[in-house]
Amino acid sequence: MMFSHCYKPRHQTQRVNVGGVPVGGNAPVVVQSMTNTDTADVAATTQQILQLATAGSELVRITVNDADAAAAVARIREKLDEYHCNVPLIGDFHFNGHKLLTDYPDCAQALAKYRINPGNVGKGKKRDAQFATMIELACKYGKAVRIGVNWGSMDQSLLAQLMDENAALGTPHDAHDVMLETVIRSALDSAKQAEAIGLAKDKIILSCKMSVVQDLITVYRSLAQRDNYALHLGLTEAGIGSKGIVASTAALGILLHDGIGDTIRVSLTPEPGAPRDKEVIVAQEILQTMGLRSFVPLVTACPGCGRTTSTYFQQLASRVQNYLRLQMPVWKEKFDGAENMSVAVMGCVVNGPGESKHANIGISLPGTGERPVAPVYEDGVKTVTLKGENIADDFEKIITAYVERTYNSRSR
Numbered sequence: 001m002m003f004s005h006c007y008k009p010r011h012q013t014q015r016v017n018v019g020g021v022p023v024g025g026n027a028p029v030v031v032q033s034m035t036n037t038d039t040a041d042v043a044a045t046t047q048q049i050l051q052l053a054t055a056g057s058e059l060v061r062i063t064v065n066d067a068d069a070a071a072a073v074a075r076i077r078e079k080l081d082e083y084h085c086n087v088p089l090i091g092d093f094h095f096n097g098h099k100l101l102t103d104y105p106d107c108a109q110a111l112a113k114y115r116i117n118p119g120n121v122g123k124g125k126k127r128d129a130q131f132a133t134m135i136e137l138a139c140k141y142g143k144a145v146r147i148g149v150n151w152g153s154m155d156q157s158l159l160a161q162l163m164d165e166n167a168a169l170g171t172p173h174d175a176h177d178v179m180l181e182t183v184i185r186s187a188l189d190s191a192k193q194a195e196a197i198g199l200a201k202d203k204i205i206l207s208c209k210m211s212v213v214q215d216l217i218t219v220y221r222s223l224a225q226r227d228n229y230a231l232h233l234g235l236t237e238a239g240i241g242s243k244g245i246v247a248s249t250a251a252l253g254i255l256l257h258d259g260i261g262d263t264i265r266v267s268l269t270p271e272p273g274a275p276r277d278k279e280v281i282v283a284q285e286i287l288q289t290m291g292l293r294s295f296v297p298l299v300t301a302c303p304g305c306g307r308t309t310s311t312y313f314q315q316l317a318s319r320v321q322n323y324l325r326l327q328m329p330v331w332k333e334k335f336d337g338a339e340n341m342s343v344a345v346m347g348c349v350v351n352g353p354g355e356s357k358h359a360n361i362g363i364s365l366p367g368t369g370e371r372p373v374a375p376v377y378e379d380g381v382k383t384v385t386l387k388g389e390n391i392a393d394d395f396e397k398i399i400t401a402y403v404e405r406t407y408n409s410r411s412r
Contacts, residue, residue: 010259013230014201018144019088019112021058023205023262024230028293030263031283032232033057034092036276039076040068046079048276053087054329055277056284056295059263061090061115064100064107074106088112090146094120094153098133108137113144113205118190119153127157131190135197145199148207149187150236151179151215158182158189180215183208184223191229204229205263209236213251224260233261240269245282256290281325296328297341300355300362304347307367313347316365316392320345323396327403335407343399353377361402363395378402 015025023030033052037044039062049060064070077089091111093100098121101108114134122130138145149155159182166172173181187206195201206229210216216235223231235251238244248266255261264286266279284295301317302308320343331338344359346352348367356362356377363386365374374386376398386394 008257008259011224011228011231011261013228013262014204016144016202016205016230016262018059018090018205020086021088021112023144027262029256029261029287030058031056031280031287032059032061032090032263032265033276033280033283034061034265034267035063036270038069039063039065040072042072042075042079045072046076046083049076049080049087049089050083050085051275051277052280053085055280057087057277057280059090059113060087061092061265064091064093064097064111066096067100067103070100070104070107073104074110077110090115093117093134095122097121098130101134101137108141108143111143113146114138115146115148116190117148117150117153118186119149119155123157128193131193132197135194135199138203139198144203144205145194146205146207146232147187147190147194148209148232149183149190150209151183151211152236154179154182155186158186180219180222183210183219184226187223188227191227201229205232206230207232207234209234211235211237213247216251217254220255220260221258224258230262231260232263232265234265234267236267238267238269241271244268248282249286252286253290256286256292294339296339297324297343299324300342300344300346300359302347302351302355307350307370308347309368313345313365316363316395317345319392320395320399323399327400331403331407334410335403336410338403338407341403341407360406361399363391365391 013024015027016023021030035045035048037048039045045062052060064073089111090113092115094117097116116134121127162178162182166178187208191204191206194204206223208219208223210219213235220231233252233255235248238248252264264283266282268279268282270276270278287293288295288298299317299321304314328339342359344355344362346355346364349370352364356364357380360379362377363374366372372387374391375382376384376386
């Protein structure tokens with residue numbers, strides 16, 4: 001029996017240029033992240049942006065919430081340029097964006113994209129005027145706009161309108177369904193309003209952030225059916241630790257499998273004192289395990305069992321994964337395709353040789369009671385058997401030699 005590829009065709013969206021990074025159309029799905037520093041602290045914010053960009057974030061969003069933050073944006077951009085870091089910056093605006101973008105034109109010019117939340121632009125007539133001001137400034141400076149609806153801060157006037165319309169129906173819909181429809185309508189109606197003001201469709205990205213996995217999937221599937229705006233995916237307030245990772249992966253994995261999504265962000269609450277770049281790594285791993293992009297060779301490793309009472313294979317797997325991630329920036333500059341390499345670190349003879357043969361390069365460590373030797377396989381062929389105290393160092397050298405021998409040098 002033959003099996004066909006099970007992914008659905010990519011939802012064809014309008015391509016948007018965000019500071020030189022293509023989003024939508026046939027462009028690869030882009031990884032985005034966000035700082036959590038006080039934007040007015042130029043040094044701290046610049047350093048965190050550098051950390052995120054080095055980890056692989058292709059777009060970085062920063063909070064622009066007051067005059068001090070707005071005044072700092074251009075200086076942050078200048079500092080990044082001094083470090084030769086060209087990652088585009090996105091300004092996150094709520095409540096007072098119309099004023100900040102007007103009063104600080106250097107900020108408006110330094111940003112590659114403005115993020116506008118329709119629920120937090122203003123109320124009544126002020127809402128339309130303040131929204132129009134931000135869109136007009138985006139047109140003036142040639143900037144992209146993400147119209148980002150969040151279910152925790154949705155347009156209350158639209159919600160009330162749709163609730164009233166629903167109540168007048170002979171058979172009203174469930175209130176929860178009306179809430180989901182409000183989120184979708186808020187995004188689409190605001191996008192059409194932006195176009196009417198003069199913002200081209202190829203400058204607009206939409207997002208409808210939810211904190212419940214099933215709701216996010218429902219909303220984006222409906223959104224994708226109704227129009228072809230570029231779409232930014234993210235489960236808002238995903239949470240801390242494994243809960244945030246699992247929830248984001250479940251939601252984004254299903255939508256990406258459906259061919260929906262042009263940029264993604266994994267909104268993890270960082271562990272106390274932990275670096276911010278974990279959300280970038282998780283986003284990359286989602287895309288890579290889905291087969292959509294490659295960033296760094298990933299390690300296949302067994303979970304361990306009674307045959308693997310030693311923890312050495314666990315330590316080696318962790319060490320090798322860290323080694324690959326640290327080496328990848330160097331390899332990316334020197335070699336073409338190293339990010340596609342597959343590596344296996346296995347713990348016993350049951351699946352060890354087989355998994356190692358399936359990988360580009362793999363090692364099968366001895367399990368409990370097995371002979372204390374570790375065969376290494378390269379492209380399915382056993383090339384050497386390691387033993388002794390220096391297996392980890394030797395295996396890293398073998399990996400490096402394999403990369404240098406196998407992947408095309410960019411200097412050729």
